[in-house]
Amino acid sequence: MSRARIVFIGSGKMAEALIAAVVSGGVEAKNIVASDVSAVRRDCIKRVFGVSVTADNLAAAKNADIIFLCVKPAQIPDVLDEISVSDAARRALVVSIAAGVVIRSIEKKLPSARVIRTMPNTPVAVGEGVVCLARGRHAVRRDVKTLSRLLGGSAVIVEMPEKMLDAATSISGSGPAYFYYFAEALADAARRIGFDKATASLLVAHTAAGAAAMMSSPNAKSFSDLRADVTSAGGTTAAAIKEFARARLADIVRRAVLAARKRALELSRR
Numbered sequence: 001m002s003r004a005r006i007v008f009i010g011s012g013k014m015a016e017a018l019i020a021a022v023v024s025g026g027v028e029a030k031n032i033v034a035s036d037v038s039a040v041r042r043d044c045i046k047r048v049f050g051v052s053v054t055a056d057n058l059a060a061a062k063n064a065d066i067i068f069l070c071v072k073p074a075q076i077p078d079v080l081d082e083i084s085v086s087d088a089a090r091r092a093l094v095v096s097i098a099a100g101v102v103i104r105s106i107e108k109k110l111p112s113a114r115v116i117r118t119m120p121n122t123p124v125a126v127g128e129g130v131v132c133l134a135r136g137r138h139a140v141r142r143d144v145k146t147l148s149r150l151l152g153g154s155a156v157i158v159e160m161p162e163k164m165l166d167a168a169t170s171i172s173g174s175g176p177a178y179f180y181y182f183a184e185a186l187a188d189a190a191r192r193i194g195f196d197k198a199t200a201s202l203l204v205a206h207t208a209a210g211a212a213a214m215m216s217s218p219n220a221k222s223f224s225d226l227r228a229d230v231t232s233a234g235g236t237t238a239a240a241i242k243e244f245a246r247a248r249l250a251d252i253v254r255r256a257v258l259a260a261r262k263r264a265l266e267l268s269r270r
C-alpha cells in the first residue's frame with residue numbers, strides 16, 4: 001500500500017490536510033506527487049512535505065495508482081478532460097473531494113476508473129477529521145479499505161449512499177464552522193464579562209476540546225446525559241441552558257442545517 005503512487009491534483013488547503021494525513025499514515029514522500037497551477041502552493045507543499053510537485057496535471061496522473069481530485073468543483077471538468085487521455089488515470093482509484101460533483105459526472109469522463117466521492121472536513125489536518133464517502137460503480141470494498149488505510153489515522157471514515165453526501169456536507173463538512181461560530185460568540189461573551197482576548201480564547205478552545213473528547217471517548221455517554229452531568233437543577237448551567245431554550249436554539253440549528261443541505265443540493269452538478 002505505502003508504495004502506491006499517489007497524486008494530488010490541486011494542492012490547496014484541503015489537499016494539504018490530506019497530504020498531511022497520508023504522510024502521517026506512513027506513505028513516503030517519494031511516492032506522492034502534488035500538482036497545482038499556483039507556484040506559491042507548489043513551493044509550500046514541497047517545503048512542508050518534501051513531495052514532488054508539478055504544474056502538469058497530465059504528467060502527474062500518468063504514473064498514478066491513486067488520484068485525489070482537490071481542485072474547486074468548477075475546475076473538475078477541465079482537469080478530467082486533461083487527465084482522461086492517460087491510461088493510468090483511466091485505471092486509477094480516483095478520489096474526489098469536490099463538493100457537489102456527482103460520481104456520474106466523473107465516470108462520464110473516466111468511464112473505467114474506480115471513483116470514490118468523499119466529503120472530508122478540515123480537522124483532517126490535525127488528525128481529528130471526518131471523511132464521508134460513496135463508491136462509484138467500479139469502486140469495490142477493497143478501494144474503501146485502501147482509502148481507510150491512507151486516511152484512517154487522521155479521520156473517521158463513514159461510507160454512505162451518494163445521495164447522503166450532500167446531507168453530510170451540512171453536518172460534518174460545514175460543521176466545524178458551526179462550532180467556530182459558537183466559539184466566537186462564547187469568547188465574545190467571555191470578554192464582555194471581563195476576560196482579556198487571549199484568556200477568553202484559551203478558555204473557549206480548551207472547553208471545546210474537553211467537551212469533544214468527552215463526546216467521542218470510547219463508551220461515551222449520550223450528548224444529553226453529558227449535558228445533564230453539568231446541569232444541576234437551579235444551578236448556573238441550568239440558567240444558561242434556559243436562555244438557549246428560550247431562544248429556541250435547537251430550531252435555529254435545524255434551520256441552519258436545512259439551509260446548508262439545500263445549498264449543497266443546489267451546488268450539486270448532476
Ligand SMILES: NC(=O)c1ccc[n+]([C@@H]2O[C@H](COP(=O)([O-])OP(=O)(O)OC[C@H]3O[C@@H](n4cnc5c(N)ncnc54)[C@H](OP(=O)(O)O)[C@@H]3O)[C@@H](O)[C@H]2O)c1
Pocket residue numbers: 009010011012013014015035036037038041057070071072073075078079097098099119120121122173
Ligand atoms: N475547505 C473545506 O473545508 C473543504 C471541505 C470539503 C471539501 N472541500 C473541497 O475541496 C476542494 C478544494 O478546496 P480548497 O478549500 O482546498 O480550495 P483551494 O485552497 O482553493 O485549493 C484548490 C487549489 O487548486 C488550484 N487549481 C486551480 N485550478 C487548477 C488546475 N486546473 N489544476 C491544478 N490545480 C488547480 C488552485 O489554484 P488557484 O487558487 O491559483 O486557482 C488552488 O491552489 C473543493 O472542491 C472543495 O469543494 C473543501
